[in-house]
Amino acid sequence: MDALTALTIFLAYWAIVEFLKRRGVLERRGITAYGPVLMIRTERGIELLKRLARRRRFWIVLGNAGIPAVFAGMVFMFVLILFMDYTLFTSPPPPSDLTSPRNALLIPGVNQYIPLVWGLIGLIVTLIVHEFSHAISALSENIRVKSLGVLVALVPIGGFAEPDEEQLLHHSERGTRLRVFSSGVISNFITAAIAFSIFFYLLGFITPSIAVLSSDNPDLKVGDVVVEINGVKVTSPDDISKAVGEQGKIVLKLADGREVQLSGVTGVKIVQVVDGYPAKEAGIQEGWIITAVDGKKIHTLRDFLKAMEGKKGGDRVEIQVFDGSEYRNYTLTLKDANGRGLMGVQVTEYFAGVTFSYFYAENILNTLRGIPSMLTNPAGWLFLISMPIIFFNSFSFPITAFFHSSVGGWIFYALNTFYWIGWINFYVGLFNCLPAVPLDGGRVFYDVAEKLGGKRSAEIASKFLSSLIFGSIILSIVIPNMPR
CATH class of the missing domain: 2.30.42.10 (PDZ domain)
Known part of the structure; x- marks a missing residue:
């Protein structure tokens, strides 16, 4: 599908959304439209989450473990943002696929580095893990969850859980808030670790052909x-x-x-x-x-x-x-x-x-198997973040022909599934660590800053960092694509 066809379909979808919004059809069905983005809410599933939330001690421990994880990710990602800013202004990169606006979005099929099927599986798992963790953590702290739902912009692009914001922000202790805010990130990291562990294990069943x-x-x-x-x-x-x-x-x-x-x-x-x-x-x-x-x-x-x-x-x-x-x-x-x-x-x-292909395949296999040992230094983590862009995307043809499987062709489907579940969970978890509201890291930063320096200082610092971070992300798309 070319860009013009995709744009035409999207604009037609947006026109239908606006028509239904003006007729009141969306509101009657509990759907909220923000431009082309639909928030489709439901209360189904909340009872299941309440049952999971009964293991309160587990969720408290998980939330407490998430707080330092958020701060570690916050420092790592903020340093990365600063380095990106330095590069943009000292030696801006030329226009390329990497700097294309479409590739700034973590949307499978739109981002050319994320395959549609495997990326969609990874994204769905990531969103379910992240949002359900927030919801279950909130319920375990006796905070009401009003609804669950999905975000749709022609295709599903996100999920959400709606804890009672008034109760969470104004009628709960700071420790409770930090645990709820951090639970999504730590759950993404744990899911990524499990998925990548399975991925590395399954690599043992393939050899270069x-x-x-x-x-x-x-x-x-x-x-x-x-x-x-x-x-x-x-x-x-x-x-x-x-x-x-x-x-x-x-x-x-x-x-x-x-x-x-x-x-x-x-x-x-x-x-x-x-x-x-x-x-x-x-x-x-x-x-x-x-x-x-x-x-x-x-x-x-x-x-x-x-x-x-x-x-x-x-x-x-x-x-x-x-x-x-x-x-x-x-x-x-x-x-x-x-x-x-x-x-x-x-x-x-x-x-x-x-x-x-033998040596090419051997290089891919050895590099993938060597990733765990690379994570002893920051360069290894940077490689993991950028891996689908600079090194390896998926086991798809003709790459699958370069390997022999001892257990059958299904292994490549499994490898792709766990690879993308692991990578998207890891990336989304890290991105959410950024100290920018409304991201989880931004909420954690604000709460801690308020504790240390008071509400006024926290508001100033939070607004400054949010503007800096989101401004940097926009500039990373605009500057490389500016006419020279």
Whole structure:
């Protein structure tokens, strides 16, 4: 669907909302319209929440645990906002998908980084967890909940629980308010931790496969899975090397039963030659193919890495390269770099014009599995926040073709579900920590500031921070897209 069609549908929806609002239809059904956003209320489900709220001690402990979690998230996110402001004014980024207004919204299908189905599942779970936690926490503190409901702007975009604001804000103790405000955030964090734990566990059931990542051959397309080479089953780069051996011919058998014959050299393609290193000094050029090292044939990137393993500065290596028309032989004296001997080239796999997905998939898998160990420093948390944008979005085709599952294809659906439940819960929890009213962090900040400095000081600080934060978010969209 293009942008014009989407806009037309949305404007038509808004016109219908305005028509029903003016006719009083929405009001009669307990629906409130704020522009195109509908608040659809119901009292159904409150009795269930009351039963859950009977475990009062649990909800008090949860709310108390949420207070320091909110402040930790508050500091982290506020520092992130300040860093964003500094970047915007010192080196504003150019217009891009990242700075597009549509991607500022956490709406699956609108935000291009959030897939519709998996994002919608994650968003629904997040909203239910967040709002129901507020409601149950309020009920456990004997604060009335007037209604539950959803926010709709053509599609569901949020959920809400309506505690009695008068009772919560003016007739309850400060500790009670802080627990109620913090319960949604801590519940999101706990849900994210559980979902990500399941996600990391399920990663153990998949391994990289041999599939086509790119190809110059018109008979091969991205995602084609290779099961045999020259009649030998292949599941790893080592299998590829054994299957090719010294043979000149290369016949691939694909999972769909087709056979494709390749012609051309195999090895690693030089994509960069580094100044000051022996390869550059010898006249070796980008685009050439390294086909052998010290007499050992190179068919895959792993072959090359094995051949160079253990080499030190001063060691001599003999390499064979193909320059596009003929083979050349060079003897290089490796240069020392942190105890390793390097010839000074950056390479990528080149298999007769085909690049296999194994190392790409292995990198994805190793990075995802390594995330828990990355969370020992702030950079790891930043990576987690930005992961769907800068690294990994979902297990969808052709990426699913790059992996083999030991338990069947359903594993990819499960991985996507828990990935997005975890990420959206984590992101929404963090965003709600910001010290800006009406976010939970803003309410917690105001209450604590009032305790420490009085009502007047709390109001001034709260208004200033709210304006700064929401202004910064708006500027992060406006400045990169301003005409230059």
